[in-house]
Amino acid sequence: MESLITLLLCSFAFNPSPTWATTLQSSHFKELICNQCQQYCENTDLVTAGNTRVGKAGPRGLRGFPGPRGPIGEPGVIGPRGRNGPVGARGSEGVVNMTLIEQSMDRKIEEVHQMYAPRSCDGVKSDAALSRTDSGGVFKLFIPEVGVRNLFCDLTDDGGNWVVFQRRMYGNVNFYRGWGDYVKGFGDLQGDHWLGLEALHQMTNRGNIEMKINMITSDGIHWSAKYSNFNIGPGSENYTLSVSGYSGNATLDRFSPHTNQQFSTKDADHDLWKGNCASRREGGWWYRGCAQSNLNGNFNKTDKKGIYWGADSGIKLLRFSEMKFRRRS
Numbered sequence: 575m576e577s578l579i580t581l582l583l584c585s586f587a588f589n590p591s592p593t594w595a596t597t598l599q600s601s602h603f604k605e606l607i608c609n610q611c612q613q614y615c616e617n618t619d620l621v622t623a624g625n626t627r628v629g630k631a632g633p634r635g636l637r638g639f640p641g642p643r644g645p646i647g648e649p650g651v652i653g654p655r656g657r658n659g660p661v662g663a664r665g666s667e668g669v670v671n672m673t674l675i676e677q678s679m680d681r682k683i684e685e686v687h688q689m690y691a692p693r694s695c696d697g698v699k700s701d702a703a704l705s706r707t708d709s710g711g712v713f714k715l716f717i718p719e720v721g722v723r724n725l726f727c728d729l730t731d732d733g734g735n736w737v738v739f740q741r742r743m744y745g746n747v748n749f750y751r752g753w754g755d756y757v758k759g760f761g762d763l764q765g766d767h768w769l770g771l772e773a774l775h776q777m778t779n780r781g782n783i784e785m786k787i788n789m790i791t792s793d794g795i796h797w798s799a800k801y802s803n804f805n806i807g808p809g810s811e812n813y814t815l816s817v818s819g820y821s822g823n824a825t826l827d828r829f830s831p832h833t834n835q836q837f838s839t840k841d842a843d844h845d846l847w848k849g850n851c852a853s854r855r856e857g858g859w860w861y862r863g864c865a866q867s868n869l870n871g872n873f874n875k876t877d878k879k880g881i882y883w884g885a886d887s888g889i890k891l892l893r894f895s896e897m898k899f900r901r902r903s
């Protein structure tokens with residue numbers, strides 16, 4: 575009965591009409607009612623917890639320190655491809671490598687010449703000459719040991735087919751040169767020139783070669799000296815001369831005495847004299863000690879520095895000389 579009365583009282587106290595509310599909720603009576611009617615007062619600031627009263631919540635405290643950094647997350651998914659950028663400006667014009675093109679063309683030309691060029695003066699036709707003279711002309715030949723090379727072919731003298739390797743005619747080419755020039759060759763094939771010791775060696779070292787020298791003395795006499803054997807040794811032996819089998823109308827054979835001699839120049843002394851014959855005679859030759867013939871001497875000198883062929887007494891100066899070889903038939 576007492577509980578029923580309390581329930582009614584509590585229900586009445588917390589569901590008052592406006593008139594009653596002011597009286598009940600603002601007095602000690604309200605606190606008294608709450609202690610009896612806790613189920614109605616749980617949401618009010620007057621609820622008790624045991625013997626301790628709970629006040630209103632205080633102001634919010636200071637924010638705590640941040641916690642430790644978390645682990646790195648998994649990488650995200652690759653995004654979609656972006657749109658193409660705008661077209662760039664035109665670049666500057668490139669440079670064509672002419673050197674490579676020229677080298678390539680030279681190789682092709684060399685291959686063509688190797689296929690079609692004559693192998694010796696023996697097979698040339700005069701209308702195929704690069705340039706012509708009364709006695710022959712300059713031809714592009716393919717010599718297997720030398721490669722493709724321009725040579726002067728004498729097509730008329732003594733049956734023709736001669737390869738000319740030395741000529742003194744105009745005096746406009748200096749023959750007082752060093753070793754390198756004599757090995758490589760110099761001058762103008764149609765005029766004064768020296769073919770070169772290396773080519774001479776390559777084209778004569780298989781034997782069966784004959785050689786001829788044509789000369790005109792300073793007083794206009796034509797001489798010839800022909801040799802049935804002619805061979806030039808390798809560079810390792812300083813292009814040693816091997817010559818024999820003289821015939822001709824020169825006053826004496828003044829070339830055979832130089833056989834078995836190495837070639838010498840002013841900067842490469844291989845002669846048998848204590849001094850340097852090439853310097854003394856102003857040429858390059860197979861000097862012994864020093865010269866019975868000096869066809870590579872100084873064109874303008876009239877003593878033993880000049881171009882001469884030994885005579886009965888002294889020397890005979892020359893105004894023309896030509897040396898040539900061919901395969902013996």
Ligand SMILES: [Ca+2]
Nearest residue numbers: 845847848849
């Ligand atoms: Ca010497």
